[in-house]
Every structure is written in C-alpha cells, then in structure tokens.
Amino acid sequence: MSIQVYGCNHVAIEVGDIEKAVTFYEDVFGLEKLDEGEADAFFQLGEHQFLAMFEHRGMQPDTSDRHFGIMVRDDAQLAQVRHKLTAKYGLKLIEGFRCDFRDPWGNRIQVVDLHDESLIWLLPYREVQKAGVKFAD
Template sequence: MKAYAIGINHVALEVGDIEEALKFYGDFLKFEVHEKNEMQAFIYFGDQFINFIKSDNRQPDQKRHFGIAVDNKELVRQTLEHMGVKLLGGPFLDFLDPWGNRVEITTYSNIQYTKADHILQGMGLGHLRKTEQALAELNAKGLGPQINNADNS
C-alpha cells in the first residue's frame, strides 16, 4: 500500500538575501508574505507557498527548475525584460533568479494544474478558465468534471 501524492504544498529556494529575494520576486509577482526574518521568508500564492532560505553556498541550476503558473505570462515576460533579467533560450519563459534558481513561468489557463474555485475566488482570480486543450488533458485522466468550461480568453 502507498500514500497518494496529492500536490505540492511548497518549494524551498536558497537565496543569498531574504529582503533582496522578496524585492526581486515582488517586482513581477503578487504574493503575501506570511513570515519573515533574516534567515527565511514564506510567500503565499493562495494555498501554496515558496520558502526562501538564506544560503551563501548556492550553485546555479542547470536543468533543475520549478514552475510558477500565472494569469498573464506576457506581462511577466515584459516585466522581467524591463528589470534586465536575462531570459534563457528555449520554448519556455525560463530565467535564473539572482541566486541561480531556475524558474519557469507558465500560463495557468494552459496547464492541467488546477486550483479549487473557492481558492481562485479568494485570490481575486475567479475569472480564470482553462483552455480546451487543458480541459481535454484533464478529461483524458478522468479529472475534467470538476473544472470550469474554458472560454479561451
């Protein structure tokens, strides 16, 4: 017998400075800071969070990365470019943060990952809908009925 993996609660990222990390990520993402001290901070996106942990020994990621789903990927791209962040080549919106953590930005509507409607409402994002392709992928796994119909916006 095995336990079911239900989802990812959080990701812990090593950063060189907590305040700098909050500023860097806060320049292109909206989030709530729940706890913060000089050694760590917890930033929440509704029911999930990132834990920034101070580390002076961080080595840059090569292939290892994590993805953040956003409502407007192009706005993030424009903001990162304005910030002078070098975007990595390839089909995705990937970049390294100042501490070498590789981040991939994806559009919530286009992927299978789904937040419950009441969580989206609480975040002020109740208008978001999945694309037909994302719904088809979910339906193929028997997970589609819980998802709102796409309006392709």
C-alpha cells in the same frame, strides 16, 4: 496500504540576500508574504502551497536544469512577467521556453499559464471561472 499524495506543499530555494529576494519576488509575481525571519521568508504560492527562501551568503549560482514552475492566469500576465524580468531587472530569458529564467541568485524558474487545460485542475473552480478558460466540446 498505498500512499496517497495530495500535491506539493512547498518549494524551498536559497538566495544570496533575503531582503533583495523578498523585494524581487514581491515585485515580479506579487506574492503575499506569510512570514519572515532574520534570514528566511515564506510566501503564499497558490491555494495550498508556499515558497520558502533561505539566505545563504556567498552562494554560487545553480547552473543545473533543476527548477520549479509558477503558474499565472494567461498570456497577458506571462508577458508582464517577461517584460519585468528583462526590462526592469535585466535578466535573460532561457531560449526555447515561453518564460524560463534564472533569478538573481541562479534559481531557475519556469512560468506557465493556463493555455494547457491539463493544468486547470490546480486552481480552485472560482479562479477557473475568473480566468474565463473555455474548453472545446
């Protein structure tokens, strides 16, 4: 019998300050917090996934190319994220990408939108309808 993978359940990252990280991710992405503890927090990340954060004081920023991606609806939302990252938080975008950045703790995040129809299957149909995505015949 072969294994059937249904998707990604969660992504876990380390942050240097859990309270600041919660504020940052709520502000930049409007994520809904599911739960939090003394040194951790969990956010809804799409229909069936979540983002787990664990505080690790004194951590060194990651400089590798490891990353995870967050999908937003369209280019306008992508532009909002870029503006907030650069204007409000003073973060630099990684050149050569539409919206790759390192959060204040060095975690690399890639933000994409639905311009690529190969990503559309990730959304519930009602979200596809809301997004108004049209495909060529």
